[in-house]
Amino acid sequence: xxxxxxxxxxxxxxxxxxxxxxxxxxxxxxxxxxxxxxxxxxxxxxxxxxxxxxxxxxxxxxxxxxxxxxxxxxxxxxxxxxxxxxxxxxxxxxxxxxxxxxxxxxxxxxxxxxxxxxxxxxxxxxxxxxxxxxxxxxxxxxxxxxxxxxxxxxxxxxxxxxxxxxxxxxxxxxxxxxxxxxxxxxxxxxxxxxxxxxxxxxxxxxxxxxxxxxxxxxxxxxxxxxxxxxxxxxxxxxxxxxxxxxxxxxxxxxxxxxxxxxxxxxxxxxxxxxxxxxxxxxxxxxxxxxxxxxxxxxxxxxxxxxxxxxxxxxxxxxxxxxxxxxxxxxxxxxxxxxxxxxxxxxxxxxxxxxxxxxxxxxxxxxxxxxxxxxxxxxxxxxxxxxxxxxxxxxxxxxxxxxxxxxxxxxxxxxxxxxxxxxxxxxxx
Amino acid sequence: xxxxxxxxxxxxxxxxxxxxxxxxxxxxxxxxxxxxxxxxxxxxxxxxxxxxxxxxxxxxxxxxxxxxxxxxxxxxxxxxxxxxxxxxxxxxxxxxxxxxxxxxxxxxxxxxxxxxxxxxxxxxxxxxxxxxxxxxxxxxxxxxxxxxxxxxxxxxxxxxxxxxxxxxxxxxxxxxxxxxxxxxxxxxxxxxxxxxxxxxxxxxxxxxxxxxxxxxxxxxxxxxxxxxxxxxxxxxxxxxxxxxxxxxxxxxxxxxxxxxxxxxxxxxxxxxxxxxxxxxxxxxxxxxxxxxxxxxxxxxxxxxxxxxxxx
Numbered sequence: 191x192x193x194x195x196x197x198x199x200x201x202x203x204x205x206x207x208x209x210x211x212x213x214x215x216x217x218x219x220x221x222x223x224x225x226x227x228x229x230x231x232x233x234x235x236x237x238x239x240x241x242x243x244x245x246x247x248x249x250x251x252x253x254x255x256x257x258x259x260x261x262x263x264x265x266x267x268x269x270x271x272x273x274x275x276x277x278x279x280x281x282x283x284x285x286x287x288x289x290x291x292x293x294x295x296x297x298x299x300x301x302x303x304x305x306x307x308x309x310x311x312x313x314x315x316x317x318x319x320x321x322x323x324x325x326x327x328x329x330x331x332x333x334x335x336x337x338x339x340x341x342x343x344x345x346x347x348x349x350x351x352x353x354x355x356x357x358x359x360x361x362x363x364x365x366x367x368x369x370x371x372x373x374x375x376x377x378x379x380x381x382x383x384x385x386x387x388x389x390x391x392x393x394x395x396x397x398x399x400x401x402x403x404x405x406x407x408x409x410x411x412x413x414x415x416x417x418x419x420x421x422x423x424x425x426x427x428x429x430x431x432x433x434x435x436x437x438x439x440x441x442x443x444x445x446x447x448x449x450x451x452x453x454x455x456x457x458x459x460x461x462x463x464x465x466x467x468x469x470x471x472x473x474x475x476x477x478x479x480x481x482x483x484x485x486x487x488x489x490x491x492x493x494x495x496x497x498x499x500x501x502x503x504x505x506x507x508x509x510x511x512x513x514x515x516x517x518x519x520x521x522x523x524x525x526x527x528x529x530x531x532x533x534x535x536x537x538x539x540x541x542x543x544x545x546x547x548x549x550x551x552x553x554x555x556x557x558x559x560x561x562x563x564x565x566x567x568x569x570x571x572x573x574x575x576x577x578x579x580x581x582x583x584x585x586x587x588x589x590x591x592x593x594x595x596x597x598x599x600x601x602x603x604x605x606x607x608x609x610x611x612x613x614x615x616x617x618x
Numbered sequence: 619x620x621x622x623x624x625x626x627x628x629x630x631x632x633x634x635x636x637x638x639x640x641x642x643x644x645x646x647x648x649x650x651x652x653x654x655x656x657x658x659x660x661x662x663x664x665x666x667x668x669x670x671x672x673x674x675x676x677x678x679x680x681x682x683x684x685x686x687x688x689x690x691x692x693x694x695x696x697x698x699x700x701x702x703x704x705x706x707x708x709x710x711x712x713x714x715x716x717x718x719x720x721x722x723x724x725x726x727x728x729x730x731x732x733x734x735x736x737x738x739x740x741x742x743x744x745x746x747x748x749x750x751x752x753x754x755x756x757x758x759x760x761x762x763x764x765x766x767x768x769x770x771x772x773x774x775x776x777x778x779x780x781x782x783x784x785x786x787x788x789x790x791x792x793x794x795x796x797x798x799x800x801x802x803x804x805x806x807x808x809x810x811x812x813x814x815x816x817x818x819x820x821x822x823x824x825x826x827x828x829x830x831x832x833x834x835x836x837x838x839x840x841x842x843x844x845x846x847x848x849x850x851x852x853x854x855x856x857x858x859x860x861x862x863x864x865x866x867x868x869x870x871x872x873x874x875x876x877x878x879x880x881x882x883x884x885x886x887x888x889x890x891x892x893x894x895x896x897x898x899x900x901x902x903x904x905x906x907x908x909x910x911x912x913x914x915x916x917x918x919x920x921x922x923x924x925x926x927x928x929x
Binding site: 194195345421425431432433434436504505506507508509511513514515516517518519520521522534536539540541542543546547548549550551552553555556559560561562563565582583586589591592594595596597598599600602604605608 | 627635637874920926
């Protein structure tokens with residue numbers, strides 16, 4: 191792991207603002223890992239805010255709610271930031287806000303009730319992968335260590351940090367619920383040392399001992415990338431290694447992102463499903479960066495049409511997610527997903543250096559957090575010898591981007607790996 | 619709005635091929651300065667001629683191969699500089715030119731250019747000269763003298779005359795020897811600079827130093843005339859080899875374990891040649907020899923990814 195320029199300023203110090211009155215929402219049925227959600231509304235149907243639009247489409251799946259009161263215009267294929275084009279429910283919204291009331295009997299809810307609430311709130315891992323949370327919270331093995339991930343190691347992004355600074359109580363109430371469900375022996379709250387205010391808040395809460403938590407420890411990690419990666423974080427705090435093709439529960443660990451904890455809190459305390467999230471909008475092409483609460487399904491282009499965001503100069507790249515793992519888009523008509531932590535608009539900060547010959551300097555080997563030899567993937571993909579790729583463990587690559595980042599010859603190594611993976615898994 | 623679509627990551631580090639090359643050149647500045655102080659105009663002459671020869675050879679060959687010019691990446695200039703530092707100050711002008719051409723043509727371009735070669739180009743150039751002009755490559759002169767007064771190198775003195783040069787002279791470089799190998803102080807300075815700036819990896823120099831220390835301490839214990847640990851570390855081309863030649867990214871192993879093996883192998887070969895070989899010094903041949911094993915080392919030390927150890 192190495193230190194990557196953080197570029198968190200000024201986003202880190204910008205209070206969140208709200209944009210909760212979009213005109214139209216585009217809700218892809220696939221915003222999580224697993225089967226796509228199955229729609230249960232029809233075109234032209236009137237829907238209320240927080241009404242279920244689509245139900246679980248399989249065992250590993252999640253449901254989808256209407257973020258606003260409005261009318262279903264159509265259910266059709268639309269732009270999807272990660273998957274190209276996907277079926278989406280398109281809702282025309284009315285400008286009316288629903289009030290959520292606090293549930294009275296939270297402490298009396300059983301584990302089963304809590305899991306059900308989380309399932310019906312459509313909560314998925316908000317750190318990026320989008321694994322359905324109710325499945326993660328029902329592991330087949332005993333979990334002894336719960337890790338709360340507040341690392342946010344991608345440069346630019348500040349959404350998790352702002353949430354920790356502005357509503358740490360909510361996050362802790364969410365953690366309390368998770369702890370009640372899985373009964374871990376200890377909890378590690380991991381934050382990087384570039385988040386001083388969050389560290390202060392977490393420390394003061396831990397000192398008060400207000401919540402029913404097992405042994406809880408704040409772990410301040412030195413800022414580095416890719417620290418927030420699940421396997422890397424587990425190893426860092428517990429020294430346990432998650433074997434390949436296994437999940438954290440195999441080593442008795444569970445990792446949850448802070449934003450997910452907050453959504454669990456909202457679902458349990460206010461019966462509010464996952465319909466909003468904080469998104470960092472940043473990059474040198476913007477007049478002012480912003481941390482915004484937005485409705486899931488809001489188009490990036492609408493934020494510009496409504497004057498919420500303004501360009502200072504023409505962007506050369508628009509990225510959904512962080513700069514290390516995010517996906518570059520071809521226009522602005524893409525909806526915010528449950529897993530979108532940031533959208534970046536880069537102009538001068540984009541680097542267009544030409545690819546040169548590999549020096550075999552092995553800097554990619556030295557930085558790979560998975561212990562792979564990235565330059566070998568490039569060699570085999572370039573020579574079209576796809577058969578060897580599985581032998582050199584291409585499937586274990588987490589695409590963190592460190593190899594391409596460090597490469598002095600500017601070889602887009604991750605690009606070759608992505609191509610290689612398609613061939614190695616037989617999908618091409 | 620024209621947006622660029624490409625794979626992640628969208629940020630790149632500032633490290634580039636030419637940055638790496640220039641960092642090595644910068645790190646060699648102290649050694650170059652000292653060589654000029656010690657051997658005055660002869661050092662200037664050999665260094666400039668060698669750099670020019672390498673750069674011009676590369677340009678001509680690339681033009682014949684119809685490839686774009688690579689003068690800006692600094693790799694040919696670096697090869698020239700490293701070659702010059704391995705040559706004696708009295709070498710003849712045409713020998714320098716030939717050596718530079720040979721280094722670039724047979725050491726680098728014939729394999730396909732930068733990144734493709736198996737052997738360190740500068741050492742290939744020197745090996746050619748050592749074979750073609752053995753007399754001229756083993757004639758050394760005393761430092762600080764305008765006229766050429768011949769003398770022997772510390773390693774030759776040890777081997778053939780059983781005289782051990784004082785450590786202070788080795789450290790400052792006031793002995794006979796190649797242009798760049800005389801002053802240990804400057805080479806250590808340059809090496810530390812490269813390590814701090816993360817231009818080179820620490821594994822090869824460290825394992826080379828430890829291996830040589832280990833073997834020489836045993837032999838010193840058996841007979842002090844074999845030379846002490848410090849004597850072997852500071853004399854000859856060892857430091858130049860350990861920090862600047864054996865760390866060449868192109869011709870060394872890519873795996874971490876492999877780099878240790880490479881360094882240990884170099885260290886053992888150096889000591890075998892120094893103690894038992896016909897030559898007083900063996901850094902060049904041991905690195906070239908180990909270069910040939912790099913593909914094998916890479917294959918044998920291919921690492922298991924994170925998490926595989928448990929199974």
